[in-house]
Amino acid sequence: MKVIDKIDKxxxxxxxxxxxxxxxxxxxxxxxxxxxVEKALNENEIVVVSIFVNPAQFSPGEDFxxxxxxxxxxxxxxxxxxxxxxxxxDVEEMYEExxxxxxxxEELSDPLCGVSRPCxxxxxxxxxxxxxxxxxxxxxxxxxxxxxxYVIVNRMVNDLNFSVEIxxxxxxxxxxxxxxxxxxRYLNKKEREAATILYRSLNKGKKLIEQxxxxxxxxxxxxxxxxxxxxxxxxxxxxxxxxxxxxxxETINNKVLMAEAVFIGxxxxxxxxxxxxxxx
Amino acid sequence: MKVIDKIDKxxxxxxxxxxxxxxxxxxxxxxxxxxxVEKALNENEIVVVSIFVNPAQFSPGEDFxxxxxxxxxxxxxxxxxxxxxxxxxDVEEMYEExxxxxxxxEELSDPLCGVSRPCxxxxxxxxxxxxxxxxxxxxxxxxxxxxxxYVIVNRMVNDLNFSVEIxxxxxxxxxxxxxxxxxxRYLNKKEREAATILYRSLNKGKKLIEQxxxxxxxxxxxxxxxxxxxxxxxxxxxxxxxxxxxxxxETINNKVLMAEAVFIGxxxxxxxxxxxxxxx
Numbered sequence: 001m002k003v004i005d006k007i008d009k010x011x012x013x014x015x016x017x018x019x020x021x022x023x024x025x026x027x028x029x030x031x032x033x034x035x036x037v038e039k040a041l042n043e044n045e046i047v048v049v050s051i052f053v054n055p056a057q058f059s060p061g062e063d064f065x066x067x068x069x070x071x072x073x074x075x076x077x078x079x080x081x082x083x084x085x086x087x088x089x090d091v092e093e094m095y096e097e098x099x100x101x102x103x104x105x106e107e108l109s110d111p112l113c114g115v116s117r118p119c120x121x122x123x124x125x126x127x128x129x130x131x132x133x134x135x136x137x138x139x140x141x142x143x144x145x146x147x148x149x150y151v152i153v154n155r156m157v158n159d160l161n162f163s164v165e166i167x168x169x170x171x172x173x174x175x176x177x178x179x180x181x182x183x184x185r186y187l188n189k190k191e192r193e194a195a196t197i198l199y200r201s202l203n204k205g206k207k208l209i210e211q212x213x214x215x216x217x218x219x220x221x222x223x224x225x226x227x228x229x230x231x232x233x234x235x236x237x238x239x240x241x242x243x244x245x246x247x248x249x250e251t252i253n254n255k256v257l258m259a260e261a262v263f264i265g266x267x268x269x270x271x272x273x274x275x276x277x278x279x280x
Numbered sequence: 281m282k283v284i285d286k287i288d289k290x291x292x293x294x295x296x297x298x299x300x301x302x303x304x305x306x307x308x309x310x311x312x313x314x315x316x317v318e319k320a321l322n323e324n325e326i327v328v329v330s331i332f333v334n335p336a337q338f339s340p341g342e343d344f345x346x347x348x349x350x351x352x353x354x355x356x357x358x359x360x361x362x363x364x365x366x367x368x369x370d371v372e373e374m375y376e377e378x379x380x381x382x383x384x385x386e387e388l389s390d391p392l393c394g395v396s397r398p399c400x401x402x403x404x405x406x407x408x409x410x411x412x413x414x415x416x417x418x419x420x421x422x423x424x425x426x427x428x429x430y431v432i433v434n435r436m437v438n439d440l441n442f443s444v445e446i447x448x449x450x451x452x453x454x455x456x457x458x459x460x461x462x463x464x465r466y467l468n469k470k471e472r473e474a475a476t477i478l479y480r481s482l483n484k485g486k487k488l489i490e491q492x493x494x495x496x497x498x499x500x501x502x503x504x505x506x507x508x509x510x511x512x513x514x515x516x517x518x519x520x521x522x523x524x525x526x527x528x529x530e531t532i533n534n535k536v537l538m539a540e541a542v543f544i545g546x547x548x549x550x551x552x553x554x555x556x557x558x559x560x
Contacts, residue, residue, distance in 0.1 A: 007441060098525075100387050101405070101439035106380045125381070126440075133441040159381035160406075161287060161413040245378075 001079045003086045010087050019045040022137035027051035028068040032172040032180035036141040050087040057123025103129045105152045145171045147272045179271045186267040194232040195264045198271040201226045205258045209275050214252045216240040236261035252277045281359045283366045290367050299325040302417035307331035308348040312452040312460035316421040330367040337403025383409045385432045425451045427552045459551045466547040474512035475544045478551040481506045485538045489555050494532045496520040516541035532557045
């Protein structure tokens, strides 16, 4: 495995290579990431894992500086998995002085996480565009935990005619249901216990739909009230929406996305679940 | 020569082809375009000329509907020149329902043409990104008549890491100095005569610099007053700026870009000239 930190160098390495898979990450790898890498290894001849904590997707006051990093451990894990390349540029390599270009997906970036994190998706679509142009992968792998990101990246790839196939990979959870996230390390013991409220409330919503409830707002309210009972939790949003366009729905009559962002103490966690009410 | 109107089809045609040059146009070709095509033919094995009147770069009330089109003539010209492909998609092929992604170069898009045409450059950078992803050219050719566009496209290519070389091609002028433009056809006989004021005023600015004038605002004022004497002309802007970042300058001590946009009757024309004061 090679670790490469320069754009020109990774381009040179990949020149003429076919069947390339890209797994874009911010590092501090957990089993969620590893399931993406696993899938990429199964489906491609060459696998590139990018590790880049992307400042453009953090707003002022967010945790860019404190975001957990452990390159040594990440490198060991990816070496063991027989990944071909880690692409690990520094901020100046990706955003040189005078940088001024942004890729934005309108409408889809507005609701859900877009409300409290207005620059977030613009930062993601910009860095993903850059990575696609640098690596020119045939396939790129994204976790479905960030479902809105997955929808937005798909829209972008379609709209801008990138020739890359986007693969969404299911959420990987801890034994108690907490979705894996690099930010889980911020949680102290009490918060770690409280954090299961995200998955539990999603399961509550799921059960309601399975029992025949079709009123989206009613489901949201029940989930919201359940989360409010958890002392350490503070809701950013809890929404039941159309998974294709992320628009609110009144009556559930097909697939729905239940998505939520909840602060546990100071740590903002997201989780989601897709339910097909017809199969319920 | 093949004329292709579908994205999938042109991709299939170009698959595996190397040394591809792209000349993006809105059609209604004039000698300015042909100088781009000529250069592309000299420098590439395969030349694609795109002909697409891009709605995203027209603001409401501008001339998208009336913009001159003559596909039959364009096709004849490009066949004679032995171009390999015309890529001529319709609007629905490029912007399907639900389209929502835009590429924007900040700051550089704000001054000059950006003031009166706020969506213009966003429309250009978006469609050029799409064309780069569809055609994946090695080189792309842009006329220096739209100097701000040239600067912005270069910034975008650099920032988003497109692997395409941008080639700027000098302005081609009519015998009396009017810069060639598809919009010149809007001019009636009197307006056509009046339109030479753009080139004449630029030459006046050039002469002042050559004579040692270094006060940018003074040069602008003299050019503005000269244009105002032309009854049919109405100034959008006349600016003497830094050609790299398009910022206004006070004192000329190096290369400058003199750029102007002037309405002649209803028709908005642009022109520019770069002067190296050190060579003056």
